[in-house]
Amino acid sequence: MNKKSLVTEINTxxxxxxxxxxxxxxxxxxxxxxxxxxxxxxxVGTYDFPVFRFPVETALGxxxxxxxxxxxxxxxxxxxxxxxxEACVDQCPHGINIPxxxxxARRILVDFGSYPETLKSIVLxxxxxxxxxxxxxxxxxxxxxxxNVPQFSRDMEFLYFPCCIPSYDTRxxxxxxxxxxxxxxxxxxxxxxxxxxxxCGEAIRRVGAEQVFGDVxxxxxxxxxESVVKKILATSPHCYTAFKKDYAELGANFxxxxxxxxxxxxxxxxxxxPNNQFNKKVVYHDPCTLGRQNNIYEEPRKxxxxxxxxxxxxxxxxxxxxxxxxxxxxxGLWIDWLKGERIADIRIKQLLDTGAEVIAVACPYCLQxxxxxxxxxxxxxxxxxxAEILVESLD
Amino acid sequence: MAEIFALVExxxxxxxxxxxELLACGRKxxxxxxxxxxxxxxxxxxxxxxEKLKTExxxxxxxxxxxxxxxxxxxxxxxxxxxxxNYNPMLTLIAHTACGMDLCPALASQMDMPFxxxxxxxxxxxxxxxxxxxxxxxKLNTRVLLRDNPSYMLTLRSGCFPGGGSNLSAEVEKIxxxxxxxxxxxxxxxxxxxxxxxxxxxxxxxxxxxxxxxREKANMSIIEDFADAIGGVLACSRPxxxxxxxxxxxxxxxxxxxxxxxxxxxxxxxxxFQHITGMKNSDLIIAVNKxxxxxxxxxxxxxxxxxxxxxxxxLKNKIMExxx
Numbered sequence: 072m073n074k075k076s077l078v079t080e081i082n083t084x085x086x087x088x089x090x091x092x093x094x095x096x097x098x099x100x101x102x103x104x105x106x107x108x109x110x111x112x113x114x115v116g117t118y119d120f121p122v123f124r125f126p127v128e129t130a131l132g133x134x135x136x137x138x139x140x141x142x143x144x145x146x147x148x149x150x151x152x153x154x155x156x157e158a159c160v161d162q163c164p165h166g167i168n169i170p171x172x173x174x175x176a177r178r179i180l181v182d183f184g185s186y187p188e189t190l191k192s193i194v195l196x197x198x199x200x201x202x203x204x205x206x207x208x209x210x211x212x213x214x215x216x217x218x219n220v221p222q223f224s225r226d227m228e229f230l231y232f233p234c235c236i237p238s239y240d241t242r243x244x245x246x247x248x249x250x251x252x253x254x255x256x257x258x259x260x261x262x263x264x265x266x267x268x269x270x271c272g273e274a275i276r277r278v279g280a281e282q283v284f285g286d287v288x289x290x291x292x293x294x295x296x297e298s299v300v301k302k303i304l305a306t307s308p309h310c311y312t313a314f315k316k317d318y319a320e321l322g323a324n325f326x327x328x329x330x331x332x333x334x335x336x337x338x339x340x341x342x343x344x345p346n347n348q349f350n351k352k353v354v355y356h357d358p359c360t361l362g363r364q365n366n367i368y369e370e371p372r373k374x375x376x377x378x379x380x381x382x383x384x385x386x387x388x389x390x391x392x393x394x395x396x397x398x399x400x401x402x403g404l405w406i407d408w409l410k411g412e413r414i415a416d417i418r419i420k421q422l423l424d425t426g427a428e429v430i431a432v433a434c435p436y437c438l439q440x441x442x443x444x445x446x447x448x449x450x451x452x453x454x455x456x457x458a459e460i461l462v463e464s465l466d
Numbered sequence: 467m468a469e470i471f472a473l474v475e476x477x478x479x480x481x482x483x484x485x486x487e488l489l490a491c492g493r494k495x496x497x498x499x500x501x502x503x504x505x506x507x508x509x510x511x512x513x514x515x516x517e518k519l520k521t522e523x524x525x526x527x528x529x530x531x532x533x534x535x536x537x538x539x540x541x542x543x544x545x546x547x548x549x550x551x552n553y554n555p556m557l558t559l560i561a562h563t564a565c566g567m568d569l570c571p572a573l574a575s576q577m578d579m580p581f582x583x584x585x586x587x588x589x590x591x592x593x594x595x596x597x598x599x600x601x602x603x604x605k606l607n608t609r610v611l612l613r614d615n616p617s618y619m620l621t622l623r624s625g626c627f628p629g630g631g632s633n634l635s636a637e638v639e640k641i642x643x644x645x646x647x648x649x650x651x652x653x654x655x656x657x658x659x660x661x662x663x664x665x666x667x668x669x670x671x672x673x674x675x676x677x678x679x680x681r682e683k684a685n686m687s688i689i690e691d692f693a694d695a696i697g698g699v700l701a702c703s704r705p706x707x708x709x710x711x712x713x714x715x716x717x718x719x720x721x722x723x724x725x726x727x728x729x730x731x732x733x734x735x736x737x738x739f740q741h742i743t744g745m746k747n748s749d750l751i752i753a754v755n756k757x758x759x760x761x762x763x764x765x766x767x768x769x770x771x772x773x774x775x776x777x778x779x780x781l782k783n784k785i786m787e788x789x790x
Contacts, residue, residue: 189721204739240739241761405740407721410708443738446678447708 082132089129092175099165100126106159106169111396111414112152118412120152122159125172134176135185143185150176151187154414155277155401156359161392170277170401177279186279189405194280197287201269202235203405212265214244220251223262225299229254229333231261232303234310235270236435242442243435249462250306250330256465257342259333261304267294273313277401285321288313292323302326304333306458308360308367308434309400315365329361331433331457335370338377345464348380353460354427355383356418356441357394358434368392371433374457378464384425395421399436415444423452430454468556468616470496471527473546474507474519475561477537478657481518484561486629488622489522491588492559493632496524499590504555505636508545510535516638526636527553531643536654539568541645546573548644554617557588557595562621574619580612581619586626665699667716672698673727675718675745678705679734679755679774686711688775689733692782695789701725703741719744733774737762754778 090097104123107113112120128134135150137143155170163169180186181194193203200208214237223230231254233247254261272287295303303325305311314327337343355375361367368391375383389395398414410416419441422430430452432438441454472492475482489505496503502524509515512530519526527549533541546569550558560566562584574581585597586607595612597620612618648654667673674693680686693700702712703719718725719741730748735741737753737760745751746765753766754774763769770777 192720204743236739241764242738405720407704407717407719407740439738443704443740446705446736 081130082136085132085134085136086130087132088179089132089134089172089175092178094129094172094175096165096167096169097126097129097172099167101165102127103164105162105164106167109158109162109393111154111156111158111398111417114395114417115412115414118152118408120149122153122169125169126167129172129175135180147180147185147187150180151190151278151402151406152408153401154359154396154398154403156396157364158359158393158396161363174277174279174401177277178281179279181279181281187402187406189407190278190402193402193405194275194278194283197270197272197275198283201287202239203270203274204235204239206239208266211238211268212263214238214247215251215263215265218248218251219255221262223264223298223300227260227262229259229261229302229304229328230295230298230300231263231306232268232271232310232314233263233306234268234435236439237306238268240439243438246306246435246438246456246458249456249458250304252462253334253337253343253458253465254304257337259337259342264294264298269294271307271310271313273309273317274400274402274404276313276317284317288318288321288323292318292321295323295325300325302328304328304330306330306435308358308365309436312360312364329365329367329370329433331361331371331374332367334457334461335373338374343465345378345461346466347464349378349460349464350380351428352382352384352426353429353431354386354422354425355431355433355457356386356397356422356437357391358432358437359394359396359400361433362394363392371431371457374461375431378460381460381464384427386421386425389421397434397437397440399440404436404439410447413444415440416448419444419448419450419452423450428453429460431457431460433457468554469502469504469525470499470557470559471504471506471550471553471555472523472559473561473566474505474509474515475537475563475565476507476509476515479514481515482561482563483629484563484622484624486522487624487627488559488561489519489632490629491622491627492523493634494627495557495588495590499556501556504553506546506549508534508542520636520638521634522632523636524634526638528638528640529643530640531645533643533645533648536657537565538648538652538654539565539572540649540652542569543573543576544645545643547576549641550577550617556617557590558617558619560619560621562623566621570619570621577617577619579617579619580615582610582612583621584623585620586623588620588622665716667699667701667718668723668725670699670701670725671728672696673701673718673725673730673745673748674698675701675703675730675732675735675741676706676712677703677733677735677741679736680706680711681734683709683711685775688778692778695782695785696731698729698731703735703738732762732766733778735762736760737765 106122110122135146153173159169196205237243237247272284276284311329395418470492472488492503504525505523507528560570587598589596701718720743724744726747728749732753751766752768753762754770758771
C-alpha cells in the first residue's frame with residue numbers, strides 16, 4: 072500500500088513567488104480540462120503534460136519544488152515543454168494564460184540558473200552578440216549585400232526588421248531577400264538597421280530570462296527612437312508580437328505590421344501584381360503567434376489566393392485558431408525532443424493529409440521546424456515562406 | 467644553477483604520455499638555463515619504469531615504496547614537499563591532469579610557492595618565469611608573469627610539447643620514503659574503468675560528421691572504414707540520431723554537443739543552424755554535399771560538391787596509400 076500522504080502542505084513561499092512573477096490567473100481555474108484537450112502535447116500523445124494541473128500546482132506551491140535532483144530535472148523538463156502556442160488560452164472559458172503561469176516558474180528557474188543548458192547558451196549569445204546563433208554582428212547584413220537595400224533613415228516610411236534567423240541562416244535568408252525584392256517592386260520606402268540591428272528578444276522572454284530581455288528591449292526601443300522609426304515591418308510573427316505587446320509593456324508605441332499584412336495591402340493597392348503562374352496545391356499553416364495570438368488569419372490567405380495557378384487548401388479541423396503549433400515557440404526551437412515526441416511531426420502529418428505539394432508558412436520558426444523534421448520523416452513536401460512564393464509570381 | 471624537476475605520472479604500471487611531454491619541456495628549459503633535468507618517480511617495483519625513463523633526464527630520483535603503487539595526492543604531497551625542500555629545484559613541472567590538479571595546488575600552497583596551472587608554454591628570462599595560459603574558455607591566450615621566487619611550480623597542459631627523441635643517460639638516485647603510512651583520512655580505494663565504447667566527441671581531433679546524405683544504415687560501414695583510416699570519430703546531425711544509426715551522444719549542435727576539433731569533415735550534412743552552432747569553431751571544416759546550395763558550404767573552408775559515396779572510398783584509399 073502506498074503510504075505517501077495524500078495531504079500536501081501548501082508551500083506559500085513558492086506560490087507567492089510565482090504569483091509575483093505573473094501567475095496571478097491561477098485562482099480562476101475551474102479544472103475543466105479544456106486546455107488539455109487542445110494542448111499540442113495531448114495531440115502528440117507520448118509525453119504526459121497535464122496542462123490543466125499547472126494552476127493547481129502553482130496554488131499549492133509544488134511547482135519545481137522537488138529536493139531530489141533527478142525529480143527536479145524532470146520537473147524542469149516539463150516546465151520547458153510548453154511551446155507557448157496559447158491554444159489553451161484560446162479554449163479556456165476564463166481566458167487563463169497558462170503559458171504565463173509557466174513563464175513565472177521559468178523566471179524563477181532562470182534566476183537560480185536551473186534551466187536547460189541549450190537555452191542558457193542562447194540567452195548568453197543574445198546578450199553578448201545580439202543573436203541566438205552566436206554569429207558576429209558584422210555579418211548581420213550579409214543577407215542583403217547583393218541587393219539594393221538601403222540603411223534606414225528617418226525620411227523612410229518603414230523599418231524592415233528581418234531579425235536573427237533570416238539574417239544569418241543561409242536557407243532562411245532567402246525569405247528576407249524575397250521580402251526586400253517584393254518591397255522594392257512595390258516602390259515601398261524602407262530601409263534596414265543592418266549591422267546595428269539586434270534580436271527582438273521575444274524567445275528569451277518566454278524562456279524566462281526577463282532581465283536580459285529587458286536590457287535587449289530597452290536598447291532596441293532606444294535605437295528605434297534615435298533612428299526616428301515610426302512603422303516596423305516584421306518577417307517573424309515573434310518580432311511582431313514582441314514589438315506590439317512586449318515592448319508596449321515597456322511604454323513603447325511603434326506601429327507594427329507583419330509582412331503578409333503589407334503584401335496584401337500592396338496587392339490591394341495595385342502596387343504589385345502577381346502574374347507568374349504557381350501551379351501547385353498549397354496548404355497554409357497558421358503560425359500560432361500570427362493567427363491565434365494576433366488574430367491575423369486573412370491577409371496571408373489573401374496573398375496566396377492572389378497568385379495565379381495556386382490552389383489553396385486548408386487543414387481539416389486544425390486550421391486558424393485550432394491550428395497545431397510547429398513546436399518552436401517559447402524556446403522550443405532550441406530544445407530537441409526525441410523522435411516520437413515532436414509536435415512538428417504531428418503537424419506535418421495533418422498538413423500532408425490535405426494532399427498539398429507545398430506548405431506555405433509565414434514565420435521563420437515554422438519554416439525551420441518543418442524543414443528539419445521532414446528530414447527524418449521520409450515524406451515529400453516542400454516548405455516555403457509566403458514571401459518566397461509571392462516573389463516567384465512577380466515579374 | 468638550480469635544477470628543473472618533473473614529476474613522472476604513471477598508472478597501473480604504465481607511464482602516461484604526458485610524462486614524456488613534461489620531460490621534453492623540462493629538457494628544453496634545462497638546456498636554455500644550462501642546468502639539469504631531474505625526473506621524480508614515486509612508485510612501487512619501479513625497475514621497469516626506470517628503464518623506460520633512463521634516456522629522458524639527467525637524473526632519476528626514485529622513491530620505491532608500496533605506498534606509491536597507486537596515486538594518492540596526500541602521500542605524494544608529503545614526499546614531494548620533502549624532495550623540493552631538500553633539493554631546491556628552480557622549477558617543478560607537474561602534469562595538468564586530474565592527478566596533477568589534485569596534488570599541485572595544495573603542494574604549492576603548503577610551500578608558499580608561486581604556482582600556475584594548465585600552462586601551454588613556459589619561458590625563463592632574467593630569472594623571471596613567464597607562462598602562457600588560456601582564459602575565457604580558450605578564446606584568449608594570456609602571458610602570466612609569476613612573482614619573483616627562487617622556486618616555482620606549475621602544471622603543464624598535454625599536447626604542448628612533443629615527447630621522446632632524447633638520448634640522455636640518467637644517473638639513478640634512490641631515496642627513502644619520508645611517508646611511512648597512508649593517511650587515514652584519504653585512502654586509495656579502486657580504479658573504475660570507463661565503459662568501453664563510449665566516445666567523447668568533444669575531445670576528438672578529427673571528427674567525421676554525417677547527415678541525412680548517408681541515406682541508409684547499410685552505408686554506415688563505408689563511413690566507419692573511412693573514419694578508421696583517417697583516425698577520426700563519428701558524429702552526426704539530428705536525422706542520423708532519429709534514424710538510430712548513431713546514439714544521441716554523437717549529435718553535434720545546439721541540442722547536442724559543441725565540438726572544436728582540428729578537422730571536421732561534414733558528409734551529407736546540409737547545415738541547419740542548429741547543427742552549425744555546434745561545429746562552426748572547428749579549426750578546419752571540409753564539407754561534401756551533392757547540393758551546391760547547402761548552407762554547410764558557407765561555413766566550410768573547403769567544399770566538394772559531389773556524391774559522398776563516390777568520394778569517400780577514394781579518399782580512404784588515398785589515406786591508406788599514404789600510410790604505407
